[in-house]
Amino acid sequence: MASGGGGGGSKMADKEKKKKESILDLSKYIDKTIRVKFQGGREASGVLKGFDPLLNLVLDGTIEYMRDPDDQYKLTEDTRQLGLVVCRGTSVVLICPQDGMEAIPNPFIQQQDG
Amino acid sequence: MAANAATNPSQLLPLGNRRRSRELVDKCIGSRIHIVMKSDKEIVGTLLGFDDFVNMVLEDVTEFEITPEGRRITKLDQILLNGNNITMLVPGGEGPEV
Numbered sequence: 001m002a003s004g005g006g007g008g009g010s011k012m013a014d015k016e017k018k019k020k021e022s023i024l025d026l027s028k029y030i031d032k033t034i035r036v037k038f039q040g041g042r043e044a045s046g047v048l049k050g051f052d053p054l055l056n057l058v059l060d061g062t063i064e065y066m067r068d069p070d071d072q073y074k075l076t077e078d079t080r081q082l083g084l085v086v087c088r089g090t091s092v093v094l095i096c097p098q099d100g101m102e103a104i105p106n107p108f109i110q111q112q113d114g
Numbered sequence: 115m116a117a118n119a120a121t122n123p124s125q126l127l128p129l130g131n132r133r134r135s136r137e138l139v140d141k142c143i144g145s146r147i148h149i150v151m152k153s154d155k156e157i158v159g160t161l162l163g164f165d166d167f168v169n170m171v172l173e174d175v176t177e178f179e180i181t182p183e184g185r186r187i188t189k190l191d192q193i194l195l196n197g198n199n200i201t202m203l204v205p206g207g208e209g210p211e212v
Contacts, residue, residue, distance in 0.1 A: 038152065038201050038202075039152055039201075040151075040153055040201065042150070042152070042201055042202075056136070058138055062202075064150075064202075066180075080210070082202070082204050083204065083206075083207070084138070084204070084205065085202045085203060085204045085205075086138050086139055086202065086203040086205075087201070087202050088168060088197075088200050088203070090197075090198075090200075091152055091200070091201040
């Protein structure tokens with residue numbers, strides 16, 4: 001209780017300094033290839049060229065992957081080159097580095113030998 | 115571009131990379147742009163303008179539905195495209211014509 005009172009004082013000062021602090025610092029991804037997933041199931045990857053606090057992104061050399069009902073999660077099907085695009089931050093649900101991920105066989109399938 | 119900067123509340127940031135998104139769309143005004151929606155719909159048109167919510171005014175518009183694999187409607191005059199469902203903007207893009 002006593003420490004809560006002391007912490008409250010420093011928090012007020014912090015609020016005045018940090019008004020638009022993002023929880024994710026995208027500047028470390030500039031000029032790197034990132035993968036972006038959108039609401040609605042679209043996925044794209046490209047080189048991050050710019051961004052703003054609203055999470056609008058500028059991607060270069062963009063490849064879009066689209067999901068079809070029969071497609072499940074095959075990435076090589078239905079890709080297309082889009083080039084330089086702006087991605088709307090309101091639509092972005094996930095951002096990750098392209099290098100930091102790889103496709104693996106489904107770990108949840110249980111082989112049942114009857 | 116100056117008007118956009120004045121209404122943009124994030125004026126504490128330096129102008130470096132952080133402004134690229136808005137600038138890119140701004141430079142596209144007057145040229146063709148290809149809009150990809152959250153759904154399987156895409157719009158190609160000439161960009162006349164946009165607002166802070168990226169609602170867009172387009173001209174000479176062609177609307178594409180991707181799944182039925184065909185061009186839908188070609189609309190002339192001007193449309194106001196609701197920015198709620200916009201996922202990507204491709205400046206100078208011509209759309210999904212195969």
